[in-house]
Amino acid sequence: MPKPPPDYFRYFPDHPDIARWGIGVAACGLARATPGAAYPPQQHPADHHFDWSHGRVLDAVQIVLITSGRGAFESRELGRRDIETGTAVLLLPGMWHRYRPDDKTGWSESWVELRGPVVDTLRTSGVLAVDSAIRNGALAAGLDSAMDTLHQHARRAGPGFDPEMSACALNILAAWARAGETAPARARMVRAVLQAERYFADHHTEAVNVEALARELGVAYSHFRREFKTQTGFSPWNYVVHLRLSRARRLLAAGDATLDDIAARLGFSSAFHLSTAFKQAYGIAPQHWREQLQKTARPAGKRPETDV
Incomplete structure (x- = not known):
C-alpha cells in the first residue's frame, strides 16, 4: 500500500457506534514541519492547538510518531526528553505536554487520537501508561505501517462511523505495545x-x-x-x-x-x-x-x- 503524502488532518464527531465497537478514531493526521518553520500549524481546532510557551492538555488518548527529523518533548511526569526518527509518544487525557521539532532538522509526524471502552480498559490495566509514554522502537514494531493504513482509510472515509478505521486503531495499539520491547x-x-x-x-x-x-x-x-x-x-x-x-x-x-x-x-x-x-x-x-x-x-x- 503506497504511503499517503504528508500534511492532512481530520477530526471525526463522537458516534454511538464507538461504544458498540469498543474503539474509534477521533482524529488523525500527517504533517511535515520544515526546518525553522512555525510549529504547530495554525489550522487545528482551538482545543488541540498549542504553542511551546503554554503547552496543552487533551481529553483523549493520542499517539504521535516521528517518522523523520528530531526535536523535544516535555511533560510534568516525564520532564524534557529528546525525540527523533522512530520515536512514538503517548499523550494521555489530563497530561500537560508540549513538543516541537528541532529548528535545524524539522520533522515529519504521524498521529492518531483514539476513544472508546477499549482505550479506557488499556489505560486502567496499565498498557497505556505515562511511565512508558515514550517508545523508541516504533518503526521496527511496524507502527508506521499501521498508521499509514489508517491514513489511507481516513482520507476517503465518510463523516459517520467507519468500522475499518476501528480495526486500524486496534492494529496501531498492537504496534504500540510491540514498540515497548526494550x-x-x-x-x-x-x-x-x-x-x-x-x-x-x-x-x-x-x-x-x-x-x-x-x-x-x-x-x-x-x-x-x-x-x-x-x-x-x-x-x-x-x-x-x-x-x-x-x-x-x-x-x-x-x-x-x-x-x-x-x-x-x-x-x-x-x-x-x-x-x-x-x-x-x-x-x-x-x-x-x-x-x-x-x-x-x-x-x-x-x-x-x-x-x-
Missing part, C-alpha cells in the same frame, strides 16, 4: 515474524524456504525460528502446514473434491501426506472428518436420497 534487535525480530506471517498467508500453497525467507528479512534463521514459535506457538514450517490444513478443512466441507485434488491445490506432495498431516493435527482422517460433517449437517430424521 531491545531494538528484539523489536526487529518481532517485525520479521509479522512479515513472515503475512508472507505465509499469501504463499502457503507454494514451496517455502524458511531459511531463505529469514535471510530476506535480515534476521538470523535460528533466532527467527525460536521467536516465531514464541509468538505463534508453531515453528515456521508447522505454521505453513497449519494454514494448509485449515484450508483443507474448508475445501472438504465445501464440496466433493478428492484428496488428490486438495493435496495438489495446497502444496502437499500427495494425498497420503495430506491425510497423514490431517490425522496428526485433528486425530481423524480427512475422509472420515468429511463424512462426520455431512452426517451432522443432514436434517434429523431425513434419510439420504438414493437413486431409484
Whole structure:
C-alpha cells in the first residue's frame, strides 16, 4: 500500500457506534514541519492547538510518531526528553505536554487520537501508561505501517462511523505495545515474524524456504525460528502446514473434491501426506472428518436420497 503524502488532518464527531465497537478514531493526521518553520500549524481546532510557551492538555488518548527529523518533548511526569526518527509518544487525557521539532532538522509526524471502552480498559490495566509514554522502537514494531493504513482509510472515509478505521486503531495499539520491547534487535525480530506471517498467508500453497525467507528479512534463521514459535506457538514450517490444513478443512466441507485434488491445490506432495498431516493435527482422517460433517449437517430424521 503506497504511503499517503504528508500534511492532512481530520477530526471525526463522537458516534454511538464507538461504544458498540469498543474503539474509534477521533482524529488523525500527517504533517511535515520544515526546518525553522512555525510549529504547530495554525489550522487545528482551538482545543488541540498549542504553542511551546503554554503547552496543552487533551481529553483523549493520542499517539504521535516521528517518522523523520528530531526535536523535544516535555511533560510534568516525564520532564524534557529528546525525540527523533522512530520515536512514538503517548499523550494521555489530563497530561500537560508540549513538543516541537528541532529548528535545524524539522520533522515529519504521524498521529492518531483514539476513544472508546477499549482505550479506557488499556489505560486502567496499565498498557497505556505515562511511565512508558515514550517508545523508541516504533518503526521496527511496524507502527508506521499501521498508521499509514489508517491514513489511507481516513482520507476517503465518510463523516459517520467507519468500522475499518476501528480495526486500524486496534492494529496501531498492537504496534504500540510491540514498540515497548526494550531491545531494538528484539523489536526487529518481532517485525520479521509479522512479515513472515503475512508472507505465509499469501504463499502457503507454494514451496517455502524458511531459511531463505529469514535471510530476506535480515534476521538470523535460528533466532527467527525460536521467536516465531514464541509468538505463534508453531515453528515456521508447522505454521505453513497449519494454514494448509485449515484450508483443507474448508475445501472438504465445501464440496466433493478428492484428496488428490486438495493435496495438489495446497502444496502437499500427495494425498497420503495430506491425510497423514490431517490425522496428526485433528486425530481423524480427512475422509472420515468429511463424512462426520455431512452426517451432522443432514436434517434429523431425513434419510439420504438414493437413486431409484
